Amino acid sequence: MSDISLFEAMRTQRSIRRYASDPVPDELIATIIEAATHAPSATNRQPWHFLIIRDRELKRRMGEWYVDAWSSIYPNVDPSTLPQSSRSGLELGRGMVDVPALVLVCLDISEERPTTPSLIHGASIYPVVQNIMLAARALGLGTVLTTIHRKHEQEIKKLLRIPASVETVALIPLGYPAEGERFGGGKRKPVDEVTSYDRWGQRAP
Numbered sequence: 049m050s051d052i053s054l055f056e057a058m059r060t061q062r063s064i065r066r067y068a069s070d071p072v073p074d075e076l077i078a079t080i081i082e083a084a085t086h087a088p089s090a091t092n093r094q095p096w097h098f099l100i101i102r103d104r105e106l107k108r109r110m111g112e113w114y115v116d117a118w119s120s121i122y123p124n125v126d127p128s129t130l131p132q133s134s135r136s137g138l139e140l141g142r143g144m145v146d147v148p149a150l151v152l153v154c155l156d157i158s159e160e161r162p163t164t165p166s167l168i169h170g171a172s173i174y175p176v177v178q179n180i181m182l183a184a185r186a187l188g189l190g191t192v193l194t195t196i197h198r199k200h201e202q203e204i205k206k207l208l209r210i211p212a213s214v215e216t217v218a219l220i221p222l223g224y225p226a227e228g229e230r231f232g233g234g235k236r237k238p239v240d241e242v243t244s245y246d247r248w249g250q251r252a253p
């Protein structure tokens with residue numbers, strides 16, 4: 049087990065889209081999920097369910113849909129002209145079959161009112177998603193928050209037998225980073241630029 053500090057995990061957790069073939073032990077996945085479920089949710093309903101996909105055929109299908117979704121975002125574009133993060137999205141889809149595990153985070157909206165998914169529902173699920181990625185980082189495992197699989201939401205639900213009242217909100221590949229992939233170095237806006245005190249736009253005294 050790693051003992052990196054929370055702040056180091058927060059500062060170095062970033063999108064990893066290429067993974068080593070080393071398997072991820074089930075115990076580590078269980079540790080990550082258990083830690084993640086300490087996330088907040090409205091009235092503590094904990095509307096989450098985690099579908100861990102390890103079956104090769106299922107990963108292959110997810111990869112195909114991922115590549116299709118990616119291609120519809122960048123139609124007729126030469127991938128080599130795109131920024132690295134966009135290009136590596138395509139690489140992720142193509143290599144998805146070989147990612148050790150995919151964590152499909154699901155949101156059960158059956159007890160939510162209204163039942164149409166909204167920003168407020170998202171607020172009860174994305175904290176657990178971030179916790180998964182931080183816990184994985186603490187264990188030296190790479191992840192990336194992805195959502196474009198939702199283009200194929202209905203097919204995915206059918207394939208994985210997900211109930212109608214459940215939405216898939218994030219597909220998180222999980223694995224040790226491939227050689228050359230690094231934690232940290234994510235570019236972020238300066239804190240001053242994104243923080244105000246007492247009134248919008250008012251800087252710290």
Ligand SMILES: Cc1cc2nc3c(=O)[nH]c(=O)nc-3n(C[C@H](O)[C@H](O)[C@H](O)COP(=O)(O)O)c2cc1C
Pocket residue numbers: 061062063064065133136137140192193194195196197234235
């Ligand atoms: C709501 C949301 C959806 C995202 N969807 C995708 C996605 O479908 N595919 C992908 O490769 N990355 C996706 N990302 C990851 C972002 O590209 C990434 O967080 C951002 O570029 C910052 O990069 P860094 O994590 O390397 O610092 C998503 C992030 C968020 C918050």
